[in-house]
Amino acid sequence: MNQQKRDDLSGQVMVVTGAGRGIGREIAESAALAGARVAILEVDPNTLSETVTHIKSLGGDVIGYPMDLGVEKDVIATIAAVAKDFGRIDVLVNNAMVHESEDLLHTTLEMWERSLRITLTAGFLCIREVLPGMIARGAGNIINIGTVNAKAMLGSDSYSIAKAGIHAMTRSVAVRYGPQGIRCNTVVPGTIATSAWQSRADRNPKVFEDLKPWYPLGRVGRPKDIAEAVLFLASDKSEWMSGSELVVDGGLLAGPAPMFRTVEGSD
Ligand SMILES: NC(=O)c1ccc[n+]([C@@H]2O[C@H](COP(=O)([O-])OP(=O)(O)OC[C@H]3O[C@@H](n4cnc5c(N)ncnc54)[C@H](O)[C@@H]3O)[C@@H](O)[C@H]2O)c1
Structure with a gap:
């Protein structure tokens, strides 16, 4: 393990879904460097194997599981395999x-159902499958990645609606299973520059630059910004946090950034 290693998560077994690239990959790598033993569930075998090789090269303890979160029996079998391994x-x-659509009027039923199946239902299935083991041990920690889109209308309709379900699921799990030692929280990212933005960046190569004025801290986010919040929630430092939404958005949701100057007549 290299010198960046921290001991916050020593020995903890962490499952990260969709960690072949982007924010998930950063979470998996940071957790491994913090001492966690990491299981990556990912549908893309190429990004999965590249990420596993990379984390192993850093000395991390990681296993990759190629699978499709949209298939219930895959989720059941994979969670069972992780618990066994x-x-x-x-x-x-x-x-x-998955990020499917921009506009409800142009959303087909197929796109809508795929959004809900991967972005919301897969989270439910994973939670349902890990809970029995966590309840049996009287301890467990579930971290759902939400979005600012679940808090304010920012486009990407079916995705945002599915994510609002994720935010509600956090509250259900936190309240219902808290007495059995389970914590559950949502991390709420603002815009994070990842490959998920590729098609929008192809349409507008300046998209991240154009979004900057909405961010009081003057930049869009990086995967590391979110990984740090996840590591905090995964660690004992947050042991009395449950059911909460940890907003990591450069100030976006604090207010519509350019508006106050117009209100005050100072623009
Ligand atoms: N990037 C942003 O601006 C942003 C903003 C707010 C919230 N988020 C949230 O952060 C999280 C990660 O976003 P990202 O930008 O890294 O996305 P991404 O598209 O780069 O990564 C998503 C990963 O999920 C995997 N995946 C998709 N379908 C799957 C399936 N059926 N089975 C298994 N794996 C599957 C993909 O292959 C990919 O590796 C998501 O929950 C997203 O909603 C992102």
């Missing part, structure tokens, strides 16, 4: 998503 699951990070 690692002995238990301490932390589940529901990170995978």
Whole structure:
């Protein structure tokens, strides 16, 4: 393990969905460097194997599981395989998503159902499958990756609606299973520059530049910004946090950034 290693998550078994690339990959790598034993669930075998090789090269303890979160029997079999391979699951990070549509008027039923199946239902299935082991041990930690789109209308309709379900699921799990030692929180990212933005960046190569004025801290986010929040929620430092939404958005949701100057007449 290299010198960046931190001990916050020593020995913890963490499952990260959709960690072949982007934010999930950063979470998996950071957790491994913090001492966690990491299971990556990913549908793309190429990004999965590249990420596993990379984390192993850093000395991390990681296994990749190629699977499709949209298929119930895949989820059941994979969670069972992780529990067998690692002995238990301490932390589940529901990170995978698909980003399907921009506008309800142009959303087909197929796109809508795919959004819900991967972005929302897969999270439910993973939670349902990890909970029995966590309840049996009287301890477990579930971290759902939400979005600012679940808090304010920012486009990407079917995706945002599915994510609002994720935010509600956090509250259900936190309240219902808290007495059995389960914590559940949502991380709420603003815009993070990842490959998920590729088609929008192809349409507008300046998209991240154009979004900057909405961010009081003057930039869009990086995967590391989200990984740090996930590591905090996964660690004992947040042991009394459950059911919460940890907003990591450069100030976006604090207010419509350019508006106050117009209100004050100072623009
Ligand atoms: N990028 C942003 O601006 C942003 C903003 C807010 C929230 N988020 C959230 O952060 C998380 C990660 O986003 P990202 O930008 O890294 O996305 P991404 O598209 O780069 O990564 C998503 C990963 O999920 C995997 N995946 C998709 N369908 C799957 C399936 N059926 N089975 C298994 N794996 C599957 C993909 O292959 C990919 O590796 C998501 O929950 C997203 O909603 C992202």
